Amino acid sequence: MRFLIQKLLTLTAFAFPAFAAAENAQTAPADSSAPNAVTDSANYFQRFSAVPVLGYTEETQYQFGAMAIIFFKPSFEGGNASELDLSFYGTSRKQVTGSISPKFYLLDDQISGDIDIHYEDWVGNYFGNRNDPDIDNFRKFDRQTFYVQTLVETNYGTKQWLPDLRYGLFLELNHTYVDFSNYHYHGDIKLPENTNGWRNGIGYHLSIDTRDNTNWARHGYLVQWGHYFYNKGMGDFSYTHQELDVRGYSEFIWNTSMAVGLLWQRVDGDAPFDKLAGSDGLKRFRGVEKNYFYGNQAMFLQVEFRKKLFWRLAGDIFFEGGKTGDYFSDLMRNKWHRSIGFGGRFALNKKENLYARCELSWVDFKNVGMTMYVRDAF
Numbered sequence: 001m002r003f004l005i006q007k008l009l010t011l012t013a014f015a016f017p018a019f020a021a022a023e024n025a026q027t028a029p030a031d032s033s034a035p036n037a038v039t040d041s042a043n044y045f046q047r048f049s050a051v052p053v054l055g056y057t058e059e060t061q062y063q064f065g066a067m068a069i070i071f072f073k074p075s076f077e078g079g080n081a082s083e084l085d086l087s088f089y090g091t092s093r094k095q096v097t098g099s100i101s102p103k104f105y106l107l108d109d110q111i112s113g114d115i116d117i118h119y120e121d122w123v124g125n126y127f128g129n130r131n132d133p134d135i136d137n138f139r140k141f142d143r144q145t146f147y148v149q150t151l152v153e154t155n156y157g158t159k160q161w162l163p164d165l166r167y168g169l170f171l172e173l174n175h176t177y178v179d180f181s182n183y184h185y186h187g188d189i190k191l192p193e194n195t196n197g198w199r200n201g202i203g204y205h206l207s208i209d210t211r212d213n214t215n216w217a218r219h220g221y222l223v224q225w226g227h228y229f230y231n232k233g234m235g236d237f238s239y240t241h242q243e244l245d246v247r248g249y250s251e252f253i254w255n256t257s258m259a260v261g262l263l264w265q266r267v268d269g270d271a272p273f274d275k276l277a278g279s280d281g282l283k284r285f286r287g288v289e290k291n292y293f294y295g296n297q298a299m300f301l302q303v304e305f306r307k308k309l310f311w312r313l314a315g316d317i318f319f320e321g322g323k324t325g326d327y328f329s330d331l332m333r334n335k336w337h338r339s340i341g342f343g344g345r346f347a348l349n350k351k352e353n354l355y356a357r358c359e360l361s362w363v364d365f366k367n368v369g370m371t372m373y374v375r376d377a378f
Contacts, residue, residue: 045073045081049348051356053089055372059124059281059289065089067374069348080105080112080214081352085374096121110159112166113152120145124289126180126273128189131293131324131334135367139191140183143274147174151205166207170228174199174235176272192273197236199275203228215375216306216353217249218257230269239269241277247378252305261302261378268296278324279337283377285322287339287361287369295324297331302378312347314355318377339363348374 053065065088072082085101097120105112122143127133153168178195204227210220224245232238244264252258263284265277278294279285285292285300304318320339325331343359354375361369 045071046349046351047071049354051346051348051374053087053372055358055370060091060093060095062092063089063372064091069354069374071349071352074105074109076108079109093123095123110156111152111154113150115148115150117148118146124274126189126192127289127292128192130295130326131337133293135292137187137189139180139185139187139189142179142182143176145174145176147172147176147199149174153205153207162208164208164210166209168205168207170201170203170205170226172199172201172228172230176274178272178274194237194270194272197272198234199230199237199272200235201228201230201241202234203241211249213353216257216355217247217259217376218251220249222247230271237270237272237275239267239271239275241271241275242266242268245378254307256305256307259302259304259306259376259378261300261304263298263300263302263378265298266296279322281369282371282373285320285337285339286318286359286371286377287341287363287367293322293324293337295330296326297328298322298324299331304377306345306376312350314345314347315343316345316357316359317342318359320361337364340365343371 048068048070050066050068053063053067055063067085067087069086070084074081082104083102085099085103088098090096097118099116099118101114101116103114120143122145124141124143125138126141127138129137149172151168151170153166155163155166158165158167175198176196180191205224207222207224209222211217211222212219222245224243226241226243228241230237230239230241242265246262248260250258267275267277273294274291276291276294277296277298278291279288281288281290281292284302300320300322302318302320304316306314306316308314318341321336323331323334323336325334339361341359341361343357345355345357348354348356356372356374357376358372359370361371363369
């Protein structure tokens with residue numbers, strides 16, 4: 001109970017400064033003396049939003065930092081707004097991370113892209129027991145990672161006969177160094193074989209997207225398929241990553257929206273342990289550390305109910321299941337990890353339906369985890 005109270009107090013500390021920052025960024029200037037003054041907030045485009053990072057997650061413990069988002073006007077009425085996301089924070093576990101993430105739409109939204117430039121000096125836990133981890137048995141490690149990851153898609157040539165289909169190119173340049181030697185361990189978890197070096201890959205991505213909004217969707221569906229190839233000709237590892245992501249959205253009772261999701265992942269080859277399929281702790285199976293459970297294949301099922309409340313506040317309730325296995329037969333036989341949770345949301349940009357969220361999860365009906373993130377989990 002004391003641990004839970006600490007997390008709720010952290011949520012309160014996160015919320016209040018976020019309200020002030022976003023409210024100031026949203027308020028439109030208006031000159032009431034001007035004859036043609038525009039005071040309708042619907043006609044005002046928000047350029048900037050900022051929020052402090054004051055939170056707690058299972059992987060980082062306490063977080064301290066800041067996040068800012070710069071918005072750029074769409075090229076046509078009803079188009080998608082491009083963004084530039086900037087974030088930097090440190091943690092009480094002596095972790096430091098920073099990222100620059102442009103999200104852009106070009107040529108009347110015919111071309112879209114997402115670039116993530118990321119650095120982290122991290123302290124992590126390696127649980128080592130695939131689908132059956134023990135939350136109290138792990139090996140600590142230090143990790144330094146720098147990567148550039150990008151996905152560019154277009155509907156050029158397909159817009160006339162299948163307007164919702166997009167195809168594109170994925171690219172990742174990643175260098176990671178992992179060191180287990182700084183921490184003493186007396187348990188039975190063996191060190192992973194694949195750890196350090198370049199993980200560089202390229203691949204293709206297909207998607208069919210009918211969502212009414214890319215941030216908080218209330219109608220439509222999204223189907224994505226990605227196949228990415230990492231080769232020793234480009235880096236230090238040879239493996240492939242396949243991923244099928246299916247999501248559906250609809251209205252529900254009491255002006256609530258419902259989201260359902262299915263994610264299947266498969267990794268083949270000599271992938272490093274942190275690149276295997278598994279939970280990410282932020283979007284797919286929240287409230288745990290990244291790769292708390294992992295394997296060559298992973299499957300996740302999610303259901304979430306979202307509701308706007310008042311002012312800039314909203315809330316959600318979610319149910320999640322996930323499991324991993326080395327082969328598809330193992331994946332089907334292995335037990336499900338289950339989670340139920342709820343959270344609060346604060347609108348950083350109401351017009352774009354962009355929310356920051358803080359959520360509590362009851363993982364396997366044993367442990368309580370907290371997640372803070374910008375944008376929806378799926």
